[in-house]
Amino acid sequence: MSGYMRPETLDDALALLAQSGGRVAAGCTDLFPATAARALQGPVVDISRVAGLRGIARGDDGVRIGAATTWSDIVKADLPPACDMLKQAAREVGAAQIQNAGTLGGNICNASPAADGVPCLLALEAEVELASATGLRRMPLESFITGPRRTALKQGEVVTAIHLPHPALAGGSRFLKLGARRYLVISIAMVAVRLEVTDSTVSRVAMAVGSCSAVALRLPAVEAALIGRKANHTLPDCVDADAVADALSPLDDIRADAAYRTGAATELLRRAVADIASEGRAG
Numbered sequence: 001m002s003g004y005m006r007p008e009t010l011d012d013a014l015a016l017l018a019q020s021g022g023r024v025a026a027g028c029t030d031l032f033p034a035t036a037a038r039a040l041q042g043p044v045v046d047i048s049r050v051a052g053l054r055g056i057a058r059g060d061d062g063v064r065i066g067a068a069t070t071w072s073d074i075v076k077a078d079l080p081p082a083c084d085m086l087k088q089a090a091r092e093v094g095a096a097q098i099q100n101a102g103t104l105g106g107n108i109c110n111a112s113p114a115a116d117g118v119p120c121l122l123a124l125e126a127e128v129e130l131a132s133a134t135g136l137r138r139m140p141l142e143s144f145i146t147g148p149r150r151t152a153l154k155q156g157e158v159v160t161a162i163h164l165p166h167p168a169l170a171g172g173s174r175f176l177k178l179g180a181r182r183y184l185v186i187s188i189a190m191v192a193v194r195l196e197v198t199d200s201t202v203s204r205v206a207m208a209v210g211s212c213s214a215v216a217l218r219l220p221a222v223e224a225a226l227i228g229r230k231a232n233h234t235l236p237d238c239v240d241a242d243a244v245a246d247a248l249s250p251l252d253d254i255r256a257d258a259a260y261r262t263g264a265a266t267e268l269l270r271r272a273v274a275d276i277a278s279e280g281r282a283g
Helices: 010-020 071-076 081-090 096-101 104-110 117-123 220-224 241-247 258-279
Strands: 023-025 044-046 056-059 062-066 127-132 135-140 145-147 158-165 172-178 189-198 201-210
Touching (some): 010 044, 071 096, 081 117, 081 172, 104 117, 117 201, 172 258, 241 258
Antiparallel strands (some): 127 158, 172 189
């Protein structure tokens, strides 16, 4: 069997994965940098030509994003304001060449604590669709990513889509990140916030933080403190630094220590909340 295979149907891709035990490749923007050798080692199943794995579809039950959908595709897509944060993250995933090649499915499968798409998808209550030779299954994104560079993918499985449920597509959203420079950087902290406002009062909140823990996390206690508050200039003050610190297990590394990360995440959350409230796009 060839070391590099490029099937054109999902059934063929799954059969090749089952037979070869190979790795899945799509945009390769994470796969190649992680390879120490001059070429990819072992069997590789390239799914970039598989029909149905690329594209965005809106239906009554929400939005389906094919796993091979690129960041550039997401930027151009007609999506509700709740997905603005995902578009904002897409614009910061490396240079234009990376955005044209890198895929949303690859981003979650790489499972980096600093994956730009993950906090946004968590705040959109995303579910991951997985296929194997035995059928399909779905699970929440927070269950799919099990640790740094670890996922719940089983041998022979491939991520086929990310589903955003209809109830999570309401309100406005914002993505912010902090790094040593504006672009082409592994972030020190990143946040995604989605707010729903009814009659000038916050009715629903979703917040997620990345680059501060082993995996990106939702912050339910911080979210709860905003419910029932007026969506005005005082709302950012409801983001409590101690509650943020309690929710995270901040990383200590060469880019920043844990205390700095906690402070940065708190400030970014407050700014994101302020931005959404001031834009009036959370209704």
